[in-house]
Amino acid sequence: MRGLFSLVGLLVVLAIVGLIAKHQLSGSGSHKAATASSSPVSDAVNGKAPQVDTVQQGQQLQKQVQDDVNRAMQNRASDLEQQADPKP
Numbered sequence: 001m002r003g004l005f006s007l008v009g010l011l012v013v014l015a016i017v018g019l020i021a022k023h024q025l026s027g028s029g030s031h032k033a034a035t036a037s038s039s040p041v042s043d044a045v046n047g048k049a050p051q052v053d054t055v056q057q058g059q060q061l062q063k064q065v066q067d068d069v070n071r072a073m074q075n076r077a078s079d080l081e082q083q084a085d086p087k088p
Contacts, residue, residue: 052058 050061052061
């Protein structure tokens with residue numbers, strides 16, 4: 001009898017966790033940021049393939065992404081230096 005109650009309790013808990021997970025997963029798709037205009041870099045970051053029609057646009061996109069990555073790396077390096085050498 002105790003085993004039956006344990007099994008029923010386990011199934012109830014599993015059903016509750018399943019419903020919560022389903023609710024969480026279905027709700028996560030509805031929170032999309034609405035932007036009026038998007039850049040090719042932000043499209044690429046968000047998982048959308050940027051629209052490139054010419055070779056020049058492709059080269060410009062590559063340069064823009066490379067500049068953004070370099071800027072982010074420099075910012076991170078300066079943050080690490082500031083953390084390593086705190087001012088007295």
